[in-house]
Amino acid sequence: MPLRHRRALAALALAGAAAVTVAACDPVGGMSSVTVSVTTDKVATSKLEHDGFKVRYLTCTAKIDGGSSTRTPSAGSTRTVATVDCRGRTDDNKKISVTGKVTEEREDRCVRGDLTAKVADRTVFHASVLGDCNAPPPTKNTPRPPGKPGSRPTVTVTVTVTESFRGK
Template identity: 55%
Template structure:
């Protein structure tokens, strides 16, 4: 991950709302763990870009009660190395420190269904929020790939 993208993710953690959902961090995490899940399922991901909006369709509603579960609608689009369309869409109810998202998500490559999952990523792993760039492997050149993440933040009216 580039230093800029890592700093953006680290900065987003400081703005995390009290109810635990942040549309920007959900979009970034879904992009990262979704790309990994697609690749594990044999999809040659050229690029993937995700957007997330919390409580879409509830813009005119009053603030959710303490017992109401907030939901982020996630919409990811991309291309394979062979030029096929990729989609990853669904609802996210929890994002854990850049490690995983929980909800109801499904992915397609062209017309082929790749997976449907309620968890993407490793929720049991230690948090990666503070790690911008891990050290290079021993004996390696130190070169790291650059990852560019596009994040579109859309949040519904909270009634305040």
């Protein structure tokens, strides 16, 4: 297959993957699993480092609990809940875990819910709020300081191109 055809296939696959990703990231009840996981990663890393743990890495995933939305009878409102699971390591190779539920997320600033962090199987914090919910929203044009853990989320897209020999 000529190089230009492989590139076209790769571009098409990438566009298709991006379309699927965008559809999968639609917020449910105002929260999306992507923003919850990125914000939790950032604020949990910051809290752990503030508490004296040197974080080598922390990776968070979040799942919006479709069936776990709860209705508050007095307010008549529905609350969306995300289950968060973060795993990582300290600089001295100790295991880090941050797990729990998030009921509110404010992009790059804070998460509210019920989160517990452990380092080497020892609970180091239990929090209902992580981050500064009163901080102003981030502006899209403000560059983040380089080298700060959790400051730049990484998005990985895998494109598979399959070639077959057609012979003459």
